[in-house]
Amino acid sequence: MRRIIFLADMESFYASVEIARDPSLRGKPVVVCGDPERRRGIVLAANREAKACGIETAMGAWECRSLCPQVIFIRPHMQDYINVSLQMTEIFERFTDRVAPYSIDEQFLDMTGCESLFGPPREMALRINGEILRETGVRCRIGIGENPLQAKMACDRFAKKNPQGVFQLTCENYAGLTWPLPIRDLFGVGFRMERNLRRLGIKTIGGLAALPREKMKSRWGINGEVLWLNAHGIDYSNIHSRSTEKYKGVGHSMTLPRDYSSKEKIEVVLLEITEEVCRRARGLRKVGRVVNLYCRGADFDNPTGFSRQKKLPEPTAVTMDIYPVVLRLFDTHWDRLPVRALGVSLSGLMEDRYLQLSLLEDKEKKVRLGRAMDEVRERFGITSLFRASSLTPGSQLFDRAGKIGGHEA
């Protein structure tokens, strides 16, 4: 049986939610933008009118003003966007029970077997689009495919560009429609892989598809093979509606308000990030075995930085067990150039029911202390109990408190 997979993507999601809240904004160029005083003052979403003036996502606020003097800036309301996204999941669930959110504004739907209820795929998609628009005020675009990859390609490359906002790719038309597209348009190809492929003389998706699978495999291992399959429209992914319940890792990262060059300041931020990662892991009652540190350099045009990981001798979620490992990783790999963004993640998660006892230290006490701190913070807020280093100038704790994804809740 042929599967019917949808990828529903919301048009200018944050901006559309703001316009639905305040209809007086309709027809005007609207930009949802972080604090212009800080580095977060970049465009998070721009509506059609703003985009028509040349405004693009991730552009600086000042740049927007020069492109479109009448632009209306709105600060983000992250909790509202999450609520609307959850409301959309509920609407999708009227059509199918297999819904999997992919990001705040993209959700996969497995509509296989629903034709007798809602008609052919195109009709189903138009009906879903209608309900989403009527109930949330947000315009939805749907890519249809026989697997999640085809749905994603149909949405990103075609549905977003057509007026109905619906496009269907099948195993039959996939090659004809996607192979002439530039290689960067293939799902999974970022700017580095594009550079690598261009060095091989591959400029289009069809060019990659024409390579032997073995060549891609020998050059980039399994990642190369996945790209080759993507170029052929083959994908073995499934839609797991409960996949959000499984945690493979817990991570936290942040873009700093300005570039940090001082080691002391960076270490303060690293401790705060590590604390947040461990707090979340403890909240899930998990301990982790692998620590990953991500660091991005400040030079935007010449991307530098690293992502390195270290396996711990035993799984833990105690901040002060993980922090020294993070520091060691940072010390070893940092090129001493200014830093723009930092992130820490803990993976290799397992249940925290088991604890390796030690003769020399009271581990149970450390675990209990961590939990007690978490309880205090949960009841009285993240800034009610903190480490003294958070009072030093580099700290981001007070600035980030109460924010979602680094933006106003």
Add this chain to the structure above:
Amino acid sequence: MNRKFSDQFLCSRMMLPEHREGVNRRIRKMDRQGKYSRPLWDEQQWEQFQLLLEKALAQHLVVEITRVKEDVHESISGTLKKADNLTGLIFVQTEEEIVKIKAEDVISLGIIDKPEPKTEKAD
């Protein structure tokens, strides 16, 4: 098959922890509702309940009613005091208090005991 072939969208998913928690909270709520969902009653079953209620009222019998309250099954036993057809409310005298139950929340009803015989005072 290697997981990378089947998990490319799981690996590349970008979800805020707060969004993910919201999705999980919904799943947990739906699980509870599925577990404690209200059955669809047959008309004859309703008539049966009606008869039992009338009998319990007339004979001051002890009943056990199971109702759904905030997605949880709750069992209440006591003497039936009143069943109001107009408001759809059933009043049950338990040991501590009189409990008001909405008829639409009832998922099972049974007579569990006869009332204790009233002891008459000896002169």
